[in-house]
Amino acid sequence: MKKRLLLHICCAPDGVYIPETLSDEFEVICYFYNPNIFPKEEYEKRKREMERVAEAKGYELVVGDYNYEDFVKSAEKLYYLPEKSARCDFCLRMRMEESARKAKELNCQVFATVLTVSPHKDFEKINIIGKEVGEKYGVEYMPSNFKKNDGFKKSVEEGKKLNLYRQDYCGCESSLVYRKMFKDAESGDVVFLFYGDKVGIFDLDSVKKHIERNNLKTGFVFYKHKPTENVLKYAYELRIFLEPYDNLEWRKRIFEKKGKKVEVIKLSDIANRDIFLDPC
Template identity: 40%
Template sequence: MHKERMMHTAMNKRNYQKELEAKISFHAGRGEVPSLLLHSCCAPCSSYVLEYLSQYFHITVLYYNPNIYPEEEYHHRVLEQQRFIGQFPMKYPVSFIEGTYDTKRFYQMAAGMERLPEGGARCMACYELRLREAAEYAKRLGLSYFTTTLSISPMKDAQKLNEIGERLAKEYGVAYLHSDFKKKNGYLRSVQISKEYGMYRQDYCGCIFSMNQKSVNPLESIQTYEEREER
């Protein structure tokens, strides 16, 4: 019975990469280049995403990450994001917006969840905090879609990220672009681009809590993710 349930779940699992490809094909078939608000968690994660999506969208990168600690680290990551956008050749120009570095908002959100492990409720709330800002910017600027680079990480749950995005899309009336950027070797490609451009690659997600739990190697997690997808 348990095995049958697992098979049923696997058969009904959504393939967000295929949904993204279908959306790209739809607009390309109509000769359209839609606009996209892309929330970026960091320059390395955005590298493959920008290489991929800038062929099909007019992109505005929103760097909104009030979770990052310490402040010096935040500014380092912002500059690296701007440097990459300025240097990487893209079919359509990419614009950049730096959000407010409002750490108070993040710590208020995390209150009571400080001791939870990475990947738990605190992280889900943090994803929503940042995706909500992306949805607000997309609506304010009148853009076609919003999405985030976060799903490229093998340590981030694409299903939960997309569920948050879908819910916010209904709330704000702005379309969410489904994604699972770790598919098609997206994470490994981001590592390759980062090396080619001499990019700073941090060894923790960003917040003080992840800094204290930075023992997991994303490259090792890739194998676990791929094994799970094959089942």
């Protein structure tokens, strides 16, 4: 007799083919639970697409509650943090924990998630979280790396066959803001990459003025020492990217591959630290 496996689904493109790959070994129940998605119209669109996949493929699908207000309240102190930060860790854990709880409720012996098919997600971190919440609820977590063996490519190909909607941001309001910022960065004649050991409030003011003088909307600032909470919040308000210094060369290559002109600038070259004593 097959074990019952609850498979958390984040979106239709990521969940289009994985359930059938597991069906030989498990009785698979797909669980669409994503209260992080903003706005509600976007949530409904993604949910409908997964319902369409389930109907076309014959998958059993359970849809969780869309308790967005609870998500926002729980994550309210993390909204300004950049992508792949504690904000994203919180969201991953919240969805994984609910999946483990739901698996227990539905008498599933095992649970997993399709999140690991995404090239933008850290499968090792997801598997660690899955194991922890599985132990909490007494449900076995099946570790995965569904992007292996061209998994992501297969999901794209299968999605095209069904003409699935493929979103261009992860889900929450902050990820939508950062996606718009990235599009703004790509739309300019040049991309500015600023860097420095420490980044303060006055540094960000100087960056913003430099950006505006060049008729641009945003830029990237790379730091060697983690900024304070006030600086992170201020960068979000100014719509300026703040990233670790280790990301600089990677970002530079990404924009150069897109044919963009890139300028790498020292913060000290535009921020007058002899005049301003930055308290943050």
